[in-house]
Amino acid sequence: QSALTQPPSASGSPGQSVTISCTGTSSDIGTYNYVSWYQQHPGKAPKLMIYEVSKRPSGVPDRFSGSKSGNTASLTVSGLQAEDEADYYCTSYTGIYIWLFGGGTKLTVL
Amino acid sequence: EVQLVESGGGLVQPGESLRLSCAASGFTFIDYWMHWFRRAPGKGLLWLSRIDSDGSGTIYADSVKGRFTISRDNAKNTLYLHMNSLRAEDTAVYYCSRGSYYHFDYWGQGALVTVSS
Numbered sequence: 001q002s003a004l005t006q007p008p009s010a011s012g013s014p015g016q017s018v019t020i021s022c023t024g025t026s027s028d029i030g031t032y033n034y035v036s037w038y039q040q041h042p043g044k045a046p047k048l049m050i051y052e053v054s055k056r057p058s059g060v061p062d063r064f065s066g067s068k069s070g071n072t073a074s075l076t077v078s079g080l081q082a083e084d085e086a087d088y089y090c091t092s093y094t095g096i097y098i099w100l101f102g103g104g105t106k107l108t109v110l
Numbered sequence: 111e112v113q114l115v116e117s118g119g120g121l122v123q124p125g126e127s128l129r130l131s132c133a134a135s136g137f138t139f140i141d142y143w144m145h146w147f148r149r150a151p152g153k154g155l156l157w158l159s160r161i162d163s164d165g166s167g168t169i170y171a172d173s174v175k176g177r178f179t180i181s182r183d184n185a186k187n188t189l190y191l192h193m194n195s196l197r198a199e200d201t202a203v204y205y206c207s208r209g210s211y212y213h214f215d216y217w218g219q220g221a222l223v224t225v226s227s
Contacts, residue, residue, distance in 0.1 A: 034212035104154035
């Protein structure tokens with residue numbers, strides 16, 4: 001059960017766009033459209049931002065979008081705002097009721 | 111309003127046991143799978159375990175299989191994580207979450223478990 005691969009950090013200025021990648025294998029991201037993304041501010045609970053690759057829960061701004069190509073999923077944050085600064089985690093279902101997480105990406109708004 | 115509140119964390123010595131609880135409210139508890147996760151200091155989130163809605167099916171990550179046991183009491187709307195043979199590397203904030211199909215839509219605030227002599 002190897003973790004998914006995310007860059008440890010990403011950054012952008014207010015108003016810019018930033019994309020965070022999440023690379024898995026043909027056994028997880030490559031097979032299942034069950035990729036989800038979570039935002040976690042320091043000391044807070046994780047918050048669901050994207051599910052099933054590209055769907056947004058109600059209340060999540062449409063500045064957040066998700067996509068997938070092959071074994072890699074991506075989270076794009078457009079029109080960066082100061083409150084977007086947080087840790088972001090991807091996760092993928094791997095079959096037989098097991099889920100893998102990425103190592104997390106710290107997003108800094110410059 | 112959906113609420114998940116973890117409790118039972120604390121400081122324990124290596125080899126000891128601990129039971130975490132997750133009190134659920136604001137939704138029909140018996141309708142949902144539930145999950146446990148943790149985030150160790152300086153590390154990322156890790157999925158630990160899932161239990162299905164009636165408690166008959168459970169599964170674990172390799173890192174805790176055989177030492178941790180997930181359970182639930184649907185009459186009390188409460189999820190549990192029984193942790194045995196605790197090690198220093200189990201030190202983490204532990205979170206419970208509601209499963210919604212193949213993602214996790216609500217999370218608790220977490221319970222800190224510290225394993226140290």
